[in-house]
Amino acid sequence: MAIRVLIAEDEILIARKIEQTLKRAGYEVVGIATDGEAALQKVSETAPNLVLMDIVMPGELDGVETAQIIRDRFRVPVVYLTAYADRETLERAKITLPFGYVLKPFEERELTIAVEIALSRHQIECELQAMLDKSKGLSQQNETSQTLKSEYISYISHEFRNPLAAIASSAELLQAYHNHLNEDKRQKHFERINSAVSAINQLLEDIVILESSESSAVLLAPRPLNIVEFCQDLIDSLQFSIGQSHILQFTHQSTCETLVLDEKMLWQILSNLLTNAIKYSPIGETIKLETSCETHKFICQICDRGIGIPPECQTHLFEPFYRATNAKKRPGTGLGLTIVKRAVDLLKGEISINSTIGVGTTVCVTLPLIADPPPSV
Secondary structure (H helix, E strand, O other): OOOOEEEOOOOOOHHHHHHHHHHOOOEEEEEOOOHHHHHHHHHHHHHHOEEEEEEOOOOOOOOOHHHHHHHHHHHHOEEEEEEEOHHHHHHHHHHHOOOOOOEOOOHHHHHHHHHHHHHHHHHHHHHHHHHHHHHHHHHHHHHHHHHHHHHHHHHHHHHHHHEEEHHHHHHHHHHHHHHHHOOHHHHHHHHHHHHHHHHHHHHHHHHHHHHHHHOOOOOOOOOEEEHHHHHHHHHHHHHHHHHHHHHHHEEEEEOOOOOEEEHHHHHHHHHHHHHHHHHHHOOOOOEEEEEEEEEOEEEEEEEEEEEOOOHHHHHHOOOOOOOOOOOOOOOOOOOHHHHHHHHHHHOOEEEEEEOOOOOOOEEEEEOOOOOOOOOOO
């Protein structure tokens, strides 16, 4: 069945051009509305999968107001069409959480890319909502389960929303200013999209590990690993994702570099700990990752000069969804340290936290080393 699109555009020649472009791309145009009121009526009558909305529309409702009603009442994604790309207009439009922008005049490919990205993003959000609804249903079994599952739902929604917003933001800029961006800037936006997709994949892995570790279903895969290259790659990846907000430093204090460790588990541990350090440190601060080897042990420390953890909270840090009293207003989920602790336990290691309010936090993880990796089966 063809994807159904409604066009809300008061300039009929532009609307017909959009209609022809969409039909050539295989979409079904269910109608053209020339003002906000007509757009609402047609959405109600035709149930489109997507609305292309001109921001400046005649009548009592402009495009932004109409888009907000469509989102709230009908849950239909909206992509804005506009010849007004000034910052004030875009900021006003952003409040309605659109699924994209197309700057007029536009190329045919720009329009179809915007539609494809919007539909793909909307599908992901619908699938996530279905997952959340399923979790919410399961959570109603008892009062304790209800509390935990509600927090779990909030966690998933929050963590998926950030990378999706990054994807949307870069896609919008590429669509609106594609012809005005040089190759380097375009590439940076593509890299940002790829990074956000990776973040979504990483989050899914986190959830799987959290769930499977409870049933001891995780299969460990230790193998020889160049710990210096591994940690530097992790630092570079995180530094790229946070830009210049914080400085990440890595030092390896031993001559041994190749160790037998489970790469995925180690990535889970260090990435979560570093992300926490970034989250709770002031802008511009330095976060340090220090690694070393002792006899049959690999030791890593993550040091920050962040807000610190109240003493009465430190014994609860590894509990699912727990947030320290001075961290509740910060973005986060309360699952990061739970994932870290379970990963450390699976590797038969140890973790300790030394923290002082207003001074910072040092997390130390010690993992046993395997002399030789197990033979391949």
